[in-house]
Structure formats: structure tokens, C-alpha cells
Amino acid sequence: MLEIITSDALLPRHGFFTRKGGASSGIFAGLNCGTGSSDQAEIVAINRARVAEAMGLPVEALVSVHQVHSPDVVTVTAPLSDKPRADAMVTATPGLALAVLTADCQPVLFADAAAGVIGAAHAGWKGAQGGVLEATLDAMEALGARRGKIAAVIGPCISQPAYEVGQEFFENFTDDAPETRRFFINGAGDRYLFDLPSYGLWRLREAGVGHAEWTRHCTYADPARFYSYRRTTHAGEVDYGRLISVIRL
Secondary structure (H helix, E strand, C coil): CCCEECCCCCCCCEEEECCCCCCECHHHCECCCCCCCCCCHHHHHHHHHHHHHHCCCCHHHEECCECCCCCCEEECCCCCCCCCECCEEEECCCCCEEEEEECCCEEEEEEECCCCEEEEEEECHHHHHHCHHHHHHHHHHHCCCCHHHCEEEECCECCHHHCEECHHHHHHHHCCCHHHHHHEEECCCCCEEECHHHHHHHHHHHCCCCEEEECCCECCCCCCCCCCHHHHHHHCCCCCCCEEEEEEC
């Protein structure tokens, strides 16, 4: 049985899928949708087909990109034969589902239901700092969305208690933007703890989005439901699964 987290703020059909209900086994056990993982390709294809079925679409309509932690956005009007290097997508074309993969980074789904425009973004710290969230809003506006009418929801991602970073990371944010100090607290020794979802919400609200929220699920803290790159690294495992988040018109 698939487990799908949704938000009342997003009127179009959507879902932040957990790892439950998939065909993968071993360290990937569950709904691993990452074609870039070392999981069996045919098993990943089965998982993605289950996601598409849950969204009421053929798997060909499940659109994704080759994610590279960039601010780049693709405007989609038809299924993609090749995956462009980007980290967000927008569309106003009915019958398409935009899908992003994550394993601690923020999956962010967007919608202006009245305008019939949706978006999806993969926003780790680098992409968020680089402007992928704002770029997604710009691309939605180009399709007729109104920024003040857009709802944006951040799905399961790593939370502050689990996101330990060093001095260089801290300075990378705060040297040019001292106001971002609010997203750090002291950790053990000379380490800091970074609040990624609060940073994402701040960027969205500063950009003028109509509504922004986080589902308040931590990928690191709940291994039964979520994959986590950082948890896998700490456990010394060789690879990790990828969660999928989808929105469709």
C-alpha cells in the first residue's frame, strides 16, 4: 500500500510519496524511484509505474529532470524524451505530472489552481541559496500564474536537529547575508545545526508567494517512511533510495 502525504493548500492532484508500498528490497526497501541509484532498473521502473498509476496517469506522463543542485527551471509542454539538467519544472499543460526526487533535500510543489499552472522543485541548500525557488515562481508567472495566488508546500526533508554543518558552510550563508544567521543554532563543539525547511519558507515568503508551508516530516528521523542520504552516510551504507514528490494538472 502506497503512503502519500498531501496538503490542503495544493488543490491540484499531488503527493509526497513515502518509501512504503514499493517493490525494492535490501537497502532500497520500498518505493525507490531513483533511476540514478544502483537499485535494479526494472524494479525502479515498477515503482515509478505505481506512482503514475496513483496519480491517474500513464508512466510516460511522469516528467522529471536530471537534478544537479542548480537554479535552472524547465517549462514542460509534453513528455520529455531526454532529461535536461535542471532542478525545477513548471507546466500549464493538462495530463502531465511533474516529479522531483529527494533524500534529505526539499521537494517543493507549487500551484496556482485558478490559473492552471503548477511547478515542482528540488531544493537542497545549494539550489535554494542559488534561487531555484524564486526561479520557479518566475517561470510560473510566465505561464500566467499570479505570484500572490501561488501556494508552495515543502515536503519531507532533513530537519534542523539532524543537519550538522561546519564553519565554512555557516560562513557561506552569513558572510553575504547576515540575516540568515537565524537559521543556525550551535551544535556540538564547533559545529552548527542548519534549518533547511525554515530557510526555504523564508525564501518563498520573501519572494511574495501567496502561501508557504512545510509538512513537518524529517527524512533523517524516520527510516521506516523516508530515505535519507545523510542517515545512509552515517550508517556506512553504499547507496540510498530516492523519494518522489509529484503534482499534476
